[in-house]
Amino acid sequence: MLIPLLACLLASGCAAVNGPRAEDGLKEDAHGERLPFPASRREAAPVPPPEGLEPGLEPTVVAYREYRDPLLHVNRAIFAFNDVTYRYLLIPLGKGYVRVVPDPVHRSVGNFFYNLKTPIYAVNHLLQLKPKPMGRNLLRFGINTTLGVLGLFDPARKWWGLEREETDFEETLSGYGAGYGLYLVLPIFGPSDLRKGASLVVDHFLNPVVYLTENPERSVIQGVDFFQEYAPEAERYETLRRKAEDPYTFFRNLYLQGVQRDADYR
Template sequence: MNTKHFFKLASVCCLAFGLLACASAPKEQVVEKDPRDSLEGFNRAMWELNYEILDPNLLRPATVGYMAVVPTPARRGVDNFLSNLREPDSFVNAALQAKPASMAVSAGRFLVNSTIGVFGLFDVATKIGLNERREDFGQTLAVWGVGEGSFLMVPARGPSTIRDTGGDLVDALYSPLGLFNTPLTITRYVLSGLTQREKAMAMEHLLEDSFDPYAFIREAYLQNRLFEIYDGNPPEQEEYDDSYLDEFF
């Protein structure tokens, strides 16, 4: 498996399978403790809640209904609109990380997509070569030297870390997201959850075939975050070894 393709896949897989996924984890197995997951007992309980209860009974049926009722072009527009709302916090975090090139890209994308792209419904920026460079406060904290803390499976949301969960709270304060009232915020989260779950439909076999779906998602999330923090070039000793996947399939 190509490493770059794996990380692109993992970023979608981890987000969408936060509510989560479609595999049957073995009920009894010996799992070696991961030092990055000091809250594993709690996290596995939240995994069970997310993927055995919330996903099959709520998120997946809602996503299937959403796909049946809303045409594909409209769903793509919703996804573009939500992505455009995140460009200002990418700009701020790029500034905090001293990344002028990423700042310019985020500012350009927001300007182009908010105008020519009709408030972000159309991703014109990508078509003219301004590809998204997502930066968030969790990455900023990592660049500043803050440790990631334990892996954390957030109820009704999915994989994260203590550092990234705190970072998400800060990112929600930036304009225009910080200007949203409660109903708009809830609507954004619902639509985001539906669009991310739709993207994961074609990837469900990854969890169906894995030996330990929870451990697979944990590793995919942590490796993907390392990839994002180092802008696709993590330290050599941290590079992802594709043979590690053998433990999960």
């Protein structure tokens, strides 16, 4: 059911006007106050972190001259749905998971899913014309699937120094000059964009789970994968949301800041 929903969102995004909306003449900071546009899109308008924010959770929110959010009303509705789902379901479950599951077990679960998704990284490295990291990923897969007991352990890194080299179709598109398109909020997945949404669809079909299992087992496995990645970040969302008067604007600007940072350093 997720794929048709994503396809609808992507189709809507393609048909939308990419220019800024009239109401986007001013940007809000983390406290909901209006900010003038900076002189250029890459000139940051730093906002001091909210008072009392925990160390390591001090984002500098950027005001953008040309951010693209033509689906603002749809995005806000999905954000509101996600926000309720996070606060009353996923965050409590995530906190419980972190408290109950020992770190070694959590690392082994993460290792297993990373190893399982090796075809995603290998194919995208091939598309990016990077044969060396593709080869290292395949070598890691062979070592960790056998010596690492189906990927639960990571002897490839521990014994041979083969570090993880994760990538996805979003990075492939970015490498060929594709922009982020427009801002999207996806159900459950949260802040995203047209490029990342397309990446989720393509990488979904590169995941071996799609071909090795059938529903409902497939959905359960992919749900566990998503949850084990999300759980350690659950409290971070809660803390940031509590410090923002307009959570939608805050998380949108924070996400787009990351998009611009990645574009600058790739």
